[in-house]
Amino acid sequence: DIQMTQSPSTLSASVGDRVTITCRASQSISSWLAWYQQKPGKAPQLLIYKASTLESGVPSRFSGSGSGTDFTLTISSLQPDDFATYYCQQYNSYSPTFGQGTKLEIK
Amino acid sequence: EVQLVESGGGLVQPGGSLRLSCAASGFTFSSYSMNWVRQAPGKGLEWVSYISSSDNTIYYADSVKGRFTISRDNAKNSLYVQMNSLRDEDTAVYYCARGDHSSGWLLDYWGQGTLVTVSS
Numbered sequence: 001d002i003q004m005t006q007s008p009s010t011l012s013a014s015v016g017d018r019v020t021i022t023c024r025a026s027q028s029i030s031s032w033l034a035w036y037q038q039k040p041g042k043a044p045q046l047l048i049y050k051a052s053t054l055e056s057g058v059p060s061r062f063s064g065s066g067s068g069t070d071f072t073l074t075i076s077s078l079q080p081d082d083f084a085t086y087y088c089q090q091y092n093s094y095s096p097t098f099g100q101g102t103k104l105e106i107k
Numbered sequence: 108e109v110q111l112v113e114s115g116g117g118l119v120q121p122g123g124s125l126r127l128s129c130a131a132s133g134f135t136f137s138s139y140s141m142n143w144v145r146q147a148p149g150k151g152l153e154w155v156s157y158i159s160s161s162d163n164t165i166y167y168a169d170s171v172k173g174r175f176t177i178s179r180d181n182a183k184n185s186l187y188v189q190m191n192s193l194r195d196e197d198t199a200v201y202y203c204a205r206g207d208h209s210s211g212w213l214l215d216y217w218g219q220g221t222l223v224t225v226s227s
Binding site for chain 2: 001032034036038042043044045046049055087089091094095096097098099100101
């Protein structure tokens with residue numbers, strides 16, 4: 001299976017900050033990388049797919065980049081609604097795998 | 108509006124069985140692949156199983172292979188997973204999730220989840 005490693009595990013930031021979360025795959029996955037946002041007690045929601053394509057309805061302050069094994073999710077100016085846990089997921093193979101998650105906390 | 112509603116969760120003893128259901132609406136269910144994904148309490152997401160739109164292709168995570176069986180009824184717009192020989196480590200919220208047209212493992216819509224607790 002392809003292993004996905006996110007960093008950091010926890011990130012403390014303030015409203016208005018620019019933050020970046022990284023995700024590394026154990027082998028190349030081309031651009032078959034998605035990012036999800038999950039709030040407590042809720043289902044994950046798709047934010048970005050194919051590494052950099054914003055899902056419909058997702059604010060433009062979210063962006064993704066990368067290819068191969070290294071990827072990033074950037075939030076350009078944090079809003080109160082953005083404090084949540086973020087997961088990357090590779091969908092290159094028939095056994096999709098997720099990163100362990102990054103919890104974005106209010107500083 | 109796409110809606111996925113899971114049901115069937117509950118408390119079951121180790122070694123027991125449970126069948127989860129997912130009722131789909133708001134889209135042409137028979138045209139989409141579907142997945143089950145689970146999340147143990149306080150933990151991350153784990154993909155469990157995949158079924159193609161016409162159920163001729165099925166995959167399982169190694170952790171559930173031989174114990175779980177995914178199925179669908181396109182006439183009833185429903186997805187199922189039969190879980191047998193349940194273990195403590197199967198305790199989790201189970202989500203059904205729709206596979207995007209471009210890739211069946213890109214999960215574009217999720218249900219709210221149903222909690223399965225395996226405990227004596």
